Amino acid sequence: MNASTARAEQDLWPELPLEAWQDTYATLHMWTQIVGKVRLALSPNINHWWGVPLYVNALGLTTSAIPYGGGNFEVQFDFIHHQLVIRTCNDAILALVLAPRSVADFYREFMGALASLGIAVKIWKMPVEIPNPIPFDQDTKHASYDPEYANRFWRILVSCEAVFKEFRAGFIGKASPVHFFWGSFDLAATRFSGRRAPERVGADSITREAYSHEVISAGFWPGGGDVKGAAFYAYAAPEPAGFGQHAVRPAEAFYHPQLKEFILMYDDVRRAASPRETLLAFLQSTYDAGADLAKWNRKELEKGTS
Numbered sequence: 001m002n003a004s005t006a007r008a009e010q011d012l013w014p015e016l017p018l019e020a021w022q023d024t025y026a027t028l029h030m031w032t033q034i035v036g037k038v039r040l041a042l043s044p045n046i047n048h049w050w051g052v053p054l055y056v057n058a059l060g061l062t063t064s065a066i067p068y069g070g071g072n073f074e075v076q077f078d079f080i081h082h083q084l085v086i087r088t089c090n091d092a093i094l095a096l097v098l099a100p101r102s103v104a105d106f107y108r109e110f111m112g113a114l115a116s117l118g119i120a121v122k123i124w125k126m127p128v129e130i131p132n133p134i135p136f137d138q139d140t141k142h143a144s145y146d147p148e149y150a151n152r153f154w155r156i157l158v159s160c161e162a163v164f165k166e167f168r169a170g171f172i173g174k175a176s177p178v179h180f181f182w183g184s185f186d187l188a189a190t191r192f193s194g195r196r197a198p199e200r201v202g203a204d205s206i207t208r209e210a211y212s213h214e215v216i217s218a219g220f221w222p223g224g225g226d227v228k229g230a231a232f233y234a235y236a237a238p239e240p241a242g243f244g245q246h247a248v249r250p251a252e253a254f255y256h257p258q259l260k261e262f263i264l265m266y267d268d269v270r271r272a273a274s275p276r277e278t279l280l281a282f283l284q285s286t287y288d289a290g291a292d293l294a295k296w297n298r299k300e301l302e303k304g305t306s
Helices: 005-011 018-042 104-116 147-168 205-210 265-270 275-293
Strands: 060-062 066-068 072-076 083-088 092-096 179-181 185-197 213-221 231-237 254-256 259-267
Touching: 005 066, 005 104, 005 147, 018 066, 018 072, 018 104, 060 147, 060 213, 083 104, 083 275, 147 185, 147 213, 213 275, 231 265, 259 265, 259 275, 265 275
Parallel strands: none
Antiparallel strands: 060 072, 066 072, 072 083, 083 092, 179 185, 185 213, 213 231, 231 259, 254 259
């Protein structure tokens, strides 16, 4: 790899050490939950919660169009100019600066901006999918924003989304969009066998809907807990016998028995001679393992196999 190619790869797959931006990560996680919950409150309830995620675009993360009052509006995190932009179909625009501030302050300013545009919405103010949640309007603990790392995170999402979409194109069965779930703060893409899954005993309503049908899912996550850095993951639900023991690529990938997921650390992808080919190998080999072991009808679900 020559110097110019190395620089280009660094721009596409920048370093993202968890310890360097974990405070920004925690704050941004709460900000995206506030915005995401507005989309949830005002959007139709689409299967598998596909009506609630955010999407990667050319500036950052967007809600896409949210219906309201016979028209619509959109909320976008702009990680180039570091603004939160609210735009209505009547061409009204409000922009809030993305800078260090508490979650409580962000919540008040954002909800006030929506009200000033004539958008009335109430959301449940309790964060989800995190330990020890603090109501948004009371959270003065999380108040960090490093624009460099917010931008790096978004650039990684751009690169990941391109590979995930390339991988998704080979599947003609039911498949999710490539979307960003603000609850778990990950970019995900999911394939479906077409068969209903066994009901999960004791599952809450969110989990029951998300996993009502058999899936093989993959995604990118900044890390946390036992995973000490950004990572790609892949899992099958329900998990077929032998899945965790199946050989997958690249060699650096491993099965995490507590998470019940295959994990490939982001740094192993970033440092590879071809990050794209390395990530595609992980996506394809983990899908192959799950689909074969669960006896999916691959001839009917994949391009070029019928």
